[in-house]
Amino acid sequence: MKKASNLDQPPTPPKWGDKLIEWFCDPHLQEEVIGDLHERFHLRTKNRGIDKAKNLYIREVISYIRLSTITQKAAGYSSPLFLHPDMIRNYLTIAYRNLIRNKGYSLINIGGFAVGMAVAMLIGLWVWDETSYNKYHRNYHRIAQVLQNQTFDGEVRTWWSQAMQLAPELRSNYGDNFTYVITASWTNDRLLSVGDKVLTKSGNFMEPQISHMLTLHMLEGTREGLKEPNSILLSESVAKAFFGDASPLGQLMKIDHRMDVKVTGVYEDLPANSDFANLGFIAPFDLLVRSDDLEQKVGWGNSWFQTLVQIADNADMDKVSAIIKNAKKKKVTAEEGARFKPELFLHPMSRWHLYSDFENGKNAGGRIEYVWLFGIVGMFVLLLACINFMNLSTARSEKRAKEVGIRKTIGSLRSQLISQFMSESLLVALVxxxxxxxxVWLLLPAFNEVADKKIAIAWTAPSFWMAGIGFTCFTGFLAGSYPALYLSAFNPVKVLKGTFQMGRLATLPRKVLVVVQFTVSVTLIVGTVVVYKQIEFAKNRPVGYSRDGVFSISIKTDEVRKNFTAFRNNLLQTGTIVAISQSESPVTNTWITNSGFVWKGKDPNMQDEVVTMGITHDFGKTISWKIREGRDFSTAFATDSSGFILNEAAVKYMGLQQPIGEVVKAFGREYTIIGVVNDMVMQSIYEPVRPTVFYIDSFNRVGFINVKIHPQVSPKEALEKSEATFKKHFPATPFEYKFADEDFAAKYQAEERIGKLAAVFATLAIFISCLGLFGLASFTAEQRTKEIGIRKVLGASVLNVWGLLSREFVLLVCIAFLTAAPIAYYFLSGWLQNYTYRISLSWWIFALSGAGALLVTLLTVSFQAIKAALANPVKSLRNE
Incomplete structure (x- = not known):
């Protein structure tokens, strides 16, 4: 039996005609109308031919749609049809069908959009956390810290610490401008003990009004509890650590085994995004004064404490700052006032976190720079996702040209078409x-770990959902605006006649957008590499001493200071360590500066300031510092108690040609320089080493024990022996240590964290860009299927086809690189100027970034190019 061919089958009308009837006509009449149209189409095909039948079919479809529109309006629909609820539903149905019909492109669109939105959300949460620092406190806008500028040798330096006497002075002579003026110590670790239970907790000594200045939500007791001379307020977590669920009120405690206090209140833990987040307890400042006999030890020249204020309700921050400007200058001697020019000013709480850097007495920004940086990065990453949507929507515009033409022919306004395409964009944005x-919910724990945050999504907050919906609508509008305007502008006559051509310039906007995408991506790659190299450069900078195997023990009790010698001797006998010493500051930091030094040849008008560190013998041996001239401190020389060791920066600062043997007057006595050591990086790793003087401590100010582990002993064994020896001598004091490497790492931790975040965002930016590139490459390969088939029939190789499809994208990425390189160079050069010790912007950084972007582009495009090149040309040409 003869097999039927396609020619034996009756012709059928275009399926899109039936779809239009379903979309626009009354649902109750759709079946009857479609049947009538098909019957007439078949009759005309037999009598007039298929071409004439199709033309008449199109006209009748349009007539039915117009009639249906008029009928629905007559039924009482006063608004245009496209605004009717049924049509809105139809629009969404069409959008849904388009997404399902083009699953690959939908996945790229929605996936890229989702990643871009997730990045923008994470950055938004981070920025919100940064900008909301300290807003927990009700008096946020009226609280400030008193800072001071002093001039040293022509350079103005800003100090955060003040004399203990400043607060009483401000209350006495400037009291009308303030609600509260408070002296406070610095928040540090202290030993708290209840019976045999001893824990290290962070806290502060403050004057009683602090409980009114700060917003403390009292869970037990009252905020007036600090008025008792030997009282203590505990945070909720500290109270639970000691007393569990029992009430701590009235319980007796000790601070550092020497200050007896009674618990008079418990307050709710302060939030993580607060400068007082670690405030585990508050004790009266007067308790510290009495315990350490500070009234006899400190004066206006000892800037050791903080001064916090809350200005009066009717006062202006700037005006009050100007009023107190000379408050300290009036109290110091005329000579000191003339030499150092101390000037006070108020630094508002609203600027503590983001504007904490000062240069030459003026605010020079701070973390606000990172807030702006990541805010801009977030916007650009979101823009990349929007560009993907625009590119893929316009690239596939030929597929929807007939739809636009039919809609315009039946009377749709351009605004209606724009609404249709915008609804599709909003649907994509919503998904x-x-x-x-x-x-975001899945990635937030990892993000918090990298960013050192405790950010949480406020699921129950209406503001979060309102912001999310608003953000989605804005993003959908942004992404859909260009495709909607572009597609709605098609000429219906040319589309329906089949003469519509996209034109050579039609792809120009897509090319521009691809260039923008990769310009942003390459800039982020270069920035990430530069940040990484700068951190590595600073980390690997010669520090002038050895941190290997060195750990420190903080001295928190007097018994450790008094019995140090016995502990030292016993620990050395274990054979696990090679040296042990004490110092005022940690090995990797210095906290104390002094002035008033006098040496031979000093300019009498010079306002000197040098870093000073009191140490014990063997400090140099502990950290393996390098003696450049002279000798180290030694117990064999009794005169070393009045000896100085200077670093190279101090020798240069003093202008000493032959420093060994020179006499320097300081601390009311004479010291002889016995040695010079290489400069040691003990402050910022990005700044020059400051002039530093080391001396044998005779003021009993040492606060740290420094231990050097024997190179042939494992750290675990050394720590076990050290802890056992420590507990033997100081059973009531916890053995807590920190390796010097960990302390040193903290110096570049902030920059390293920023570098990691930048790397993550740069990677996601490249991923989003490649998603769009993958979609465009897929569309290009699909569009040129027949061309590729002809080329292969004529003998083109897979390599030829791959080059054909890849050439355009490679060119676009190269243009993006040439655009990104000068932009990245300009901004990164400015960023590096913030560091004294910095890398140079070498050409290879840009070349490597550009090559990386090009490689990723080739890998992305090659999949589709090779797939198209390997396709069977018979399949692509069989319909020709």
Missing amino acids: AFTLAVVL
């Missing part, structure tokens, strides 16, 4: 937003 929220 992407849902996925983005899930992504």
Whole structure:
């Protein structure tokens, strides 16, 4: 039996005609109308031919749609049809069908959108956390810290610490301008003990009004509890650590085994995004004064404490700052006032976190720079996702040209078409937003760990959802605006006649957007590499001493200071360590500066300031510092108690040609320089080493024990022996240590964290860009299927086809690189100027970044190019 061919089958009308009837006509009449149209189409095909039948079919479809529109208006629909609820539903149905019909492109669109939104959300949460620092406190806008500028040798330096006498002075002579003026110590670790239970907790000694200045939510007791001379307020977590669920009120405690206090209140833990987040307890400042006999030890020249103020309700921050400007200058001697020019000013709480850097007495920014940086990065990453949507939507515009033409022919206004395409964009944005929220929820723990944050999504806060919906609508509008305007502008006559051509310039906007995408991506790559190299450069900078195997023990009790010698001797006998010493500051930091030094040849008008560190013998041996001239401190020389060892920066600062043997007057006595050591990086790793003087401590100010582990002993064994020896001598004091490497790492921790975040965002930016590139490459390969088939029939190789499809994208990435390089160079050069010790912007950094972007582009495009090149040309040409 003869097999039927396609020619034996009756012709059928275009399926899109039936779809239009379903979309626009009354649902109750759709079946009857479609049947009638098909019957007439078949009759005309037999009598007039298929071409004439199709033309008449199109006209009748349009007539039915117009009639249906008029009928629905007559039925009482006063608004245009596209605004009717049924049509809105139809629009969404069409959008849904388009997404399902083009699953690959939908996945790229929604996936890229979701990732872009997730990045923007994470950055938004980070920025919100940074900008909301300290807003927990009700008096946020009226609280400030008193800072002071002093002039040293022509350079103005800003100090955060003040004399203990400043607060009483401000209360006495400037009291009308303030509600509260408070002296406070610095928040540090202290030993708290209840019976045999001893824990190290962070806290502060403050004057009683602090409980009114700060917003403390009291869970037990009252905020007036600090008025008792030997009282203590505990945070909720500290109270639970000691007393569990029992009430701590009235319980007796000890601070550092020497200050007896009674618990008079418990307050709720302060939030993580607060400068007082670690405030585990508050004790009266007067208790510290009495315990350490500070009234006899400190004066206006000892800037050891903080001064916090809350200005009066009717006062202006700037005006009050100007009023107190000379408050300290009036109290110091005329000579000191003339030499150092101390000037006070108020630094508002609203600027503590983001504007903490000062240069030459003026605020020079701070973390606000990172807030702006990541805010801009977030906007650009979101823009990349929007560009993907625009590119893929316009690239596939030929597929929807007939739809636009039919809609315009039946009377749709351009505004109606724009609404249709915008609704599709909003649907994509809504789905992407849902996925983005899930992504953020999954990634937030890891993000918090990298960013050192405790950010949480406020699921129950209406503001979060309002912001999310608003953000989604804005993103959907941004992404859909260009495709909507572009697609709605098609000429219906040319589209329906089949003469519509996209034109050579039609792809120009897509090319521009691809260039923008990769310009942003390459800039982020270069920035990430530069940040990484700068951190590595600073980390590997010669520090002038050895941190290997060195750990420190903080001295928190007097018994450790008094019995140090016995502990030292016993620990050395274990054979696990090679040296042990004490110092005022940690090995990797210095906290004390002094002035008033006098040496031979000093300019009488010079306002000197040098870093000073009291140490014990063997400090140099402990950290393996390098003696450049002279000798180290030694117990064999009794005169070393009045000896100085200077670093190279101090020798240069003093202008000493032959420093050994020179006499320097300081601390009311004479010291002889016995040695010079190489400069040691003990402050910022990004700044020059400051002039430093080391001397044998005779003021009993040492606060740290420094231990050097024997090179042939494992750290675990050394720590076990050290802890056992420590507990033997100081059973009531916890053995707590910190390795010097860990302390040193803290110096570049902030920059390293920023570098990691930048690397993550740069990677995601490249991923989003590649998603869009993958979609465009897929569309290009699909569009040129027949061309590729002809080329292969004529003998083109896979390599030829791959080059054909890849050439355009490679060119676009190269243009993006040439655009990104000068932009990155300009901004990164400015960023590096903030560091005295910095890398140079070498050409290879830009070349490596550009090569990386090019390689990723080739890998992305090659999949589709090779797939198209390997396709069977018979399949692509069989319909020709």
